[in-house]
Amino acid sequence: MEQSAQIAMKNRTGLGMSPTQSKQLLESLKGIDGQPAAAAGDGHALAEMRATFRAEAEPLGTVPAPTSLKGMAKSGAKMLAGKRPQVLIDKLAERAAFERGGTRLYEGVLVKLRAESRASSGEVPRELTEGMLCRIRDEEAGHFRLVSECIEQLGGDPTVETPSADLAGIESTGLLQAVSDPRTTLAQSLHAALAAELVDHAGWELLIRLSEEIGNSSMVRRFREALRQEDEHLSRVRGWYEQLTLAEGGASAS
Amino acid sequence: MALRLFDGKGTPLERQRFTWRELAHKPISKLDDDAFTRVRVILMNGIESEAIRFQHLAARMNGPLRESLARIRRVEQHQETQVNWLLGADHSPLETTIGYEQVAVEVTAALARNEPDPYVAEALRFAMLEDFDHLYRYSALMDRLTGMDPNNILQCYTDILPGRATSVEHRDPLDDLTRPWDKATAQPLTKLHTMTIVSGEYQTHDYYMNVGPSFADPVARQVYAEIASIEEQHVTHYEALLDPSLTWLEQWLLHEANEAYNYYGCLQQESNPRIKAIWERMLDYELGHFHHVAQLMKDHERRDPQEVFPGALPEPFPYASNRDFVRKVLVDEVSLRRNGTRFVPLAEESQASIDYRRHMNSQGSPTEIVAAGYRWLPGTELNRKAAGF
Numbered sequence: 001m002e003q004s005a006q007i008a009m010k011n012r013t014g015l016g017m018s019p020t021q022s023k024q025l026l027e028s029l030k031g032i033d034g035q036p037a038a039a040a041g042d043g044h045a046l047a048e049m050r051a052t053f054r055a056e057a058e059p060l061g062t063v064p065a066p067t068s069l070k071g072m073a074k075s076g077a078k079m080l081a082g083k084r085p086q087v088l089i090d091k092l093a094e095r096a097a098f099e100r101g102g103t104r105l106y107e108g109v110l111v112k113l114r115a116e117s118r119a120s121s122g123e124v125p126r127e128l129t130e131g132m133l134c135r136i137r138d139e140e141a142g143h144f145r146l147v148s149e150c151i152e153q154l155g156g157d158p159t160v161e162t163p164s165a166d167l168a169g170i171e172s173t174g175l176l177q178a179v180s181d182p183r184t185t186l187a188q189s190l191h192a193a194l195a196a197e198l199v200d201h202a203g204w205e206l207l208i209r210l211s212e213e214i215g216n217s218s219m220v221r222r223f224r225e226a227l228r229q230e231d232e233h234l235s236r237v238r239g240w241y242e243q244l245t246l247a248e249g250g251a252s253a254s
Numbered sequence: 255m256a257l258r259l260f261d262g263k264g265t266p267l268e269r270q271r272f273t274w275r276e277l278a279h280k281p282i283s284k285l286d287d288d289a290f291t292r293v294r295v296i297l298m299n300g301i302e303s304e305a306i307r308f309q310h311l312a313a314r315m316n317g318p319l320r321e322s323l324a325r326i327r328r329v330e331q332h333q334e335t336q337v338n339w340l341l342g343a344d345h346s347p348l349e350t351t352i353g354y355e356q357v358a359v360e361v362t363a364a365l366a367r368n369e370p371d372p373y374v375a376e377a378l379r380f381a382m383l384e385d386f387d388h389l390y391r392y393s394a395l396m397d398r399l400t401g402m403d404p405n406n407i408l409q410c411y412t413d414i415l416p417g418r419a420t421s422v423e424h425r426d427p428l429d430d431l432t433r434p435w436d437k438a439t440a441q442p443l444t445k446l447h448t449m450t451i452v453s454g455e456y457q458t459h460d461y462y463m464n465v466g467p468s469f470a471d472p473v474a475r476q477v478y479a480e481i482a483s484i485e486e487q488h489v490t491h492y493e494a495l496l497d498p499s500l501t502w503l504e505q506w507l508l509h510e511a512n513e514a515y516n517y518y519g520c521l522q523q524e525s526n527p528r529i530k531a532i533w534e535r536m537l538d539y540e541l542g543h544f545h546h547v548a549q550l551m552k553d554h555e556r557r558d559p560q561e562v563f564p565g566a567l568p569e570p571f572p573y574a575s576n577r578d579f580v581r582k583v584l585v586d587e588v589s590l591r592r593n594g595t596r597f598v599p600l601a602e603e604s605q606a607s608i609d610y611r612r613h614m615n616s617q618g619s620p621t622e623i624v625a626a627g628y629r630w631l632p633g634t635e636l637n638r639k640a641a642g643f
Contacts, residue, residue, distance in 0.1 A: 059283075060344060061284065061285025062285070097401070097402070100401030100634055100636055102401075103401055103636055104398065104400060144637075148633065161285060161406040169346065169400065170344055173400075176470075177469075177470040178470070180470045180471035180474070181471070182470075182472050
C-alpha cells in the first residue's frame with residue numbers, strides 16, 4: 001500500500017518528462033507548411049448549440065402527486081394553500097437518496113481505515129476509529145429513514161426517485177468512484193467524504209427552511225437534530241482529512 | 255394486424271438519410287417513460303448492432319455484395335445511433351445494466367412463450383433463468399455500492415430474486431453448443447426469435463466488456479468480468495441454434511426481416527408518441543432494406559425470397575411483465591444443467607463443465623460475494639423498517 005504523493009521519476013504526463021518529444025510538439029504551434037486552416041470562429045457556436053438543446057430539452061422527470069391528500073393536508077396545510085408541495089417532496093427524496101449513498105460511501109471509507117490500521121502506518125488520527133466511522137455511517141442510514149418517514153407523513157411515496165434524487169445520484173457518482181477505488185488512500189477517500197458532507201450540510205439547511213415555510217414544527221425540530229449530527233460529521237471529516245494530509249507532508253498527527 | 259413483408263416497399267434506400275441533429279436528439283426520461291420503452295430502445299440497439307456486425311463479416315467474404323452492404327450498413331449505423339442515443343445521460347452504467355437484464359428476462363420469456371420449436375423454447379427458458387440471476391446479482395451490487403434502488407429502473411415489472419446461480423453457470427465451451435434448427439423445416443418465427451435473442455445477448459456481452467473496467471470498485475469489476483463471460487456463453491448457446499447451411503443472402507434477408515419485424519412490434523406497442531414516430535420511420539427504412547436484399551437474392555441466387563418468408567408473420571411478442579411464467583420456469587427448471595447439446599437433470603451435468611467451473615471459482619465467485627445474504631427491499635436493503643417483506 002503506497003502513499004499517494006510519493007516522489008518518483010515515473011509519472012509520464014506533462015512536458016517535462018519528454019524533453020525531445022515536447023520540443024517537437026511545441027514546434028507544431030508555429031504551424032506546419034501546407035497544414036489545413038484551423039476551423040473558423042470561436043467557442044460561441046458551441047455555446048449556441050448547447051443553448052438550442054437547452055431550449056428544447058424536456059425535464060429529467062416529474063414528481064408524482066401525493067398518494068394521500070389527507071397526510072399532505074395534515075402536515076403541509078400552508079403549502080397546499082398556494083405553494084407547490086412537490087418542491088418539498090422532491091427535496092426530501094433528494095436527501096433520502098443522498099443519505100443512502102452516504103451510508104455506502106462511509107462503508108467504503110471503513111475499508112480504507114481498516115487497511116491503514118493493518119498497515120500500522122501510525123498516521124491515523126486517534127479519534128478516527130472504526131467505531132466512530134460506524135457511528136457516522138449509521139447516522140447517515142438513520143437520516144435516510146427519517147426523511148422517508150417524513151415523505152410518508154406528507155402523503156408521498158418514499159420509494160419514488162424524483163428528479164432531484166436522480167441528480168443526487170449523478171452528482172455522487174464521482175465520490176463513490178473515488179472511495180471505492182482500491183488504489184486511493186484513506187486521506188483521498190476522506191476528501192471525497194468531505195465533499196459529500198459539505199453538500200449534505202447545505203441540503204439539510206434547505207430542508208429546515210422548507211419545513212419552516214409550511215409550519216411543520218415537528219419536521220423542523222427533527223431536521224435540526226439531523227443537521228447537528230451532520231455538523232459533527234463535517235467537522236470530524238474535515239479535521240481527519242487535514243491531519244492525514246499534514247502528516248503525509250511531515251507534520252505529526254494528533 | 256400482422257406484418258406482411260412483401261406488401262409495402264418501405265422507404266427507398268436512396269431516401270434514407272439523417273442529420274447529426276436527428277441522431278443525437280432528445281432522450282427518453284428515465285423517471286417518466288415506461289420501463290418497456292427503455293426495453294425496446296435497448297433491444298433495438300442490439301438488433302441494429304447485430305446488423306452492422308453481420309454486414310461487416312458478409313463484406314469480408316462476398317465481393318459482389320460489397321456495394322450494397324456498404325450502402326445499407328451506413329444506414330444501419332445511423333439507425334443504431336438514433337436508437338441508442340435515446341438513453342438519457344442520467345442512466346448510470348449500472349442502471350443501464352439493470353435495464354439490459356430486464357430486457358434479457360422479459361424479452362427472452364416472451365420469446366419462449368411464443369416459440370413453436372420445443373427445443374428452441376427450452377434453450378430460451380434455460381438461459382432466461384441465468385439472466386434472471388444476473389439481474390439479482392447486479393441489483394445487489396447497485397444497492398450495496400451506490401445505495402440506489404434497482405426497482406426504479408424495473409418499475410415493478412420484474413422480480414429481483416436469485417435464479418440459477420451465476421457461479422454455477424460457467425460451463426465447458428462444448429456444453430454451450432446447441433442443436434441447430436433445419437432451415438428447410440423451421441418456421442419463420444423460430445428463425446426470427448433466434449436472430450432476436452442472438453442480437454440481444456451479443457450487445458449485452460459487448461456492453462459489459464466496455465463498461466466493466468469503468469468501475470473503481472474491485473468487486474464490481476469482477477462481477478462484470480464474471481457475468482460478461484456468461485453472456486459470451488449465451489451468444490454461443492443461441493448462435494449455435496442457427497442452421498450453419500444458411501447462405502449469406504439467406505442470413506442477410508433474415509437479419510433485415512428481423513429488424514422490420516421487431517420495429518413493427520415496437521411501433522404497435524409504444525406508449526411515447528415521439529418514440530413511436532421513430533419506430534415507424536425505422537420500420538419503413540428496414541422494409542426498404544428487406545426489399546433491396548430480396549432483389550439481391552433473386553439476382554445472385556436465382557431464388558424467390560417469398561419462399562423464405564411466405565405469407566404474413568405472426569403477431570410480434572407482447573412487451574409486458576412475464577412474472578408468472580418466469581416464476582413457474584424458475585421453480586420447474588432451475589436445477590437443469592447442460593451435457594453437450596442436451597438440457598439435463600443436475601446429476602447428469604458434464605464433468606468437463608464441473609471441472610471448468612471448479613477452477614474458475616477457485617479464488618472465489620464475485621457474484622456470490624456481492625449478493626451474500628442479499629434480499630431486495632423497496633427503497634433498498636437499508637430500508638430495514640420495511641418489515642414484513
